[in-house]
Amino acid sequence: MEMMVLPAIHAQFQVIWPGFTLDVDLDLPGRGVTALFGHSGSGKTTLLRCLAGLERNSNGFLHFKGEIWQDSERGVFLPTYQRPIGYVFQEASLFPHLSVRKNLDYGRKRVNSGHKVSLDHAVELLGIGHLLGRMPDRLSGGERQRVAIARALATSPELLLMDEPLAALDLKRKNEILPYLERLHDELEIPVCYVSHSPDEVARLADQVVLLAEGRVIVTGGLRETLARLDLPTAFTEDAGVVIEAVVADHDEAYHLTRLDFPGGSVVVARRPETIGRRLRFRVHARDVSLTLTRAEGTSISNLLPATVMEVADADTPAHVLVRLDAGGTPIIARITRRSLDHLGVTPGKPMWAQIKAVALLG
Amino acid sequence: MFGEFHPALGNADWAAVWLTFRLASVVTVILMFVGTPIAWWLARTRSKWKGVVGAVVALPLVLPPTVLGFYLLVAMGPYGPVGQFTQWLGIGLLPFTFPGLVVASVFYSLPFVVQPVQNAFEAIGPRPLEVAATLRASPWDTFFTVVLPLAKPGFITAAILGFAHTVGEFGVVLMIGGNIPEKTRVVSVAIYDHVEALEYTEAHILAGGMLLFSFLVLLGLYSRKAATSWK
Structure with a gap:
């Protein structure tokens, strides 16, 4: 407790x-x-x-x-x-x-x-x-x-x-x-x-x-x-992003990958030395997150999370906006262009997919 | 008794050497105690009086020794404030005594002690004091365990300069001390006497000794500085 x-x-x-x-x-x-x-x-x-x-x-x-x-x-x-x-x-x-x-x-x-x-x-x-x-x-x-x-x-x-x-x-x-x-x-x-x-x-x-x-x-x-x-x-928004605390869940020795689980999903990263069960923090920069309406197929990006749009706000340039999403309890921020915002019709409450291009592991 | 080794120097001259050494030693010890708090205050204060106090301490650097000697003589004389005070204490008048010479020399050599110590304190900066405070050291504790060890080179320089400068004084001694053998007749005054009496051999020996002493002191001082700056 x-x-x-x-x-x-x-x-x-x-x-x-x-x-x-x-x-x-x-x-x-x-x-x-x-x-x-x-x-x-x-x-x-x-x-x-x-x-x-x-x-x-x-x-x-x-x-x-x-x-x-x-x-x-x-x-x-x-x-x-x-x-x-x-x-x-x-x-x-x-x-x-x-x-x-x-x-x-x-x-x-x-x-x-x-x-x-x-x-x-x-x-x-x-x-x-x-x-x-x-x-x-x-x-x-x-x-x-x-x-x-x-x-x-x-x-x-x-x-x-x-x-x-x-x-x-x-x-x-x-x-x-x-x-x-x-x-x-x-x-x-x-x-x-x-x-x-x-x-x-x-x-x-x-x-x-x-x-x-x-x-x-x-x-x-x-x-x-x-x-x-x-x-x-x-x-601070030019460097906007979230920190996620995850647990090492699995190692894929054939592809040299490690799966990290956290509430709301998981991400796959390059093989980590930590043993299964260890806690790890990683950072997801808003600029490394893009949004799609449906689960993207035929993409090289393997980290896809279903998430719900919570909030939209101005970013550091007039061309961009910051979108806060909720991925099963874990907040994610995406930095997308204002044009994409309008094309995709991103509004609070809308279910979307977040594509995570890169994660920065901390430690 | 020393005459056997140096036939050219009489007992009176050896007495002058011994008196000079005693005077410089006593003055140096007093200066370390008097100069350190002044140096600390000058290094740390933000008071508007800092400039005034600093200038007063530095005055002997530029004043003719006779000016300093004259004012000290007046102040310590029978009608001066210091003289009245010493008479009230029952110790009589200071001019033309060894203690009077000590007091005058302390004033005269003060800047030579205060300035190196002040520089050393300033070079330490506030950070080590703050570090010591975060490690539970009280201000006094910090002074003795951090400031003094870090300022040690400055103290050594100050002691050497204070001693050497007191050995080298002439004008103030003549004004305050006069020329009383074994009481106030120091080496510099003895040299003056010998020259006046055309005793050039004795004058040469004493003057040469002073030259050698001063050179060795400064040599020690500057080679030590070079050595520490390389560290």
Whole structure:
């Protein structure tokens, strides 16, 4: 049975700088990964810093699991070092004068409460056991960031804040760290706020999404529902798409294919290494979905799903529209031309077939 | 007693060398304690007074030592505020004493300590302090476990410059300390005396010693910088 997750964090902040204002009011759940998502300059890092208490000139209110960390009206401000948080900065921020082991110990030995996350566990989770004796300048960028994450975890934080931990890394290093972040997602029972401007990272790691633009919260909600919404600002619709969580159902060894099942259908993808029964997330971009009135025959596209039109909305260009469909409980978004919309007579309630040209597997 | 090794230098000269060393050591230690908080404040503050304080600290770099010495002499004299205060404390007047020389030298060498330490603090930037705070370190804890170790090269530079600059002072010493053997007669003043008395051999030995000392100090300083910048 799934429990309702009550909001454990209530945050309300105003930060006013010349040319930029952050003004947010939001509730975050007590567990799972919340992506603070938006373009650069949208205020996502500032919001994260407010949660950590690193923005002293923020005005507002912050309530964390029954404790008040900030209440500007009553002059309450819990300094950062008294908040049970872990913070991972965008660039590697290890203390250069301390070895990896001493970096890990720095925060851990200053925490006196019972260690929920043991050092060994953090070291094992991030795969850095072989690096303990090294100095930070002898580590690669990816290794440094893994140590920084382990260092934050080793303090047994009750709230983990991560500011684009992968942004400063190249694709190879990103792919080196992402599996560790996914393990964190699966194993940690604390809320995580993860700042990102990469839709793929968000799709891979997040449970909830807070979409920010120009210092304001535009949309907040579950990952799948939020990405399936059509009313997001134009900037996001050029990359519109949905995330589907599926289970590895079958392998076809002759053709080197794998079938992934999800509520409402299945897709066939190139052979995956995962064993049957494993969960996998994949992303379907709206531009990779086309619509037909009947089940297409004689096509090379093998992923066809029956779906019902739910909603039609403007896309990023006047020539296109976004169509949201329901495939047996799974939302799908298609980006088609306005001419096709009229030719096919696409209206809400109409049953159609969605042809999926490509899926992007996440992890 | 040192005269046996260097027949050309009398006991008075060795006393001057020893006094110079003592003065520079005491001044350097005091400067590290006085200069560090000033440097920290200058590196971190956004106050409008930053420029004023920075300029006051830097004044000895450009003022003739006699100007600084003159004002200090007046302030520490019997009718000056510092003089009144020291008399009230019962320790008498500072001019023409070793403590007076120490006080004057602290002012005189202050920028040579504050500026390298301030540069080191500024180079650290706010990020390591924020990282330490997220790892539960209080501001004092952060200062001792993160800031001091990271600023160590700046402190070493500051101590070397503060020491060497105090050894090399002349004008302020003459104004405040005069020329009292074993109390205020430092090497630079002793050289002046020898030259006045046409004792060129002694002057050569002391001046050559100062030249060698200063060169070695700066050599050490600059080769250390080259070595660390390669790291």
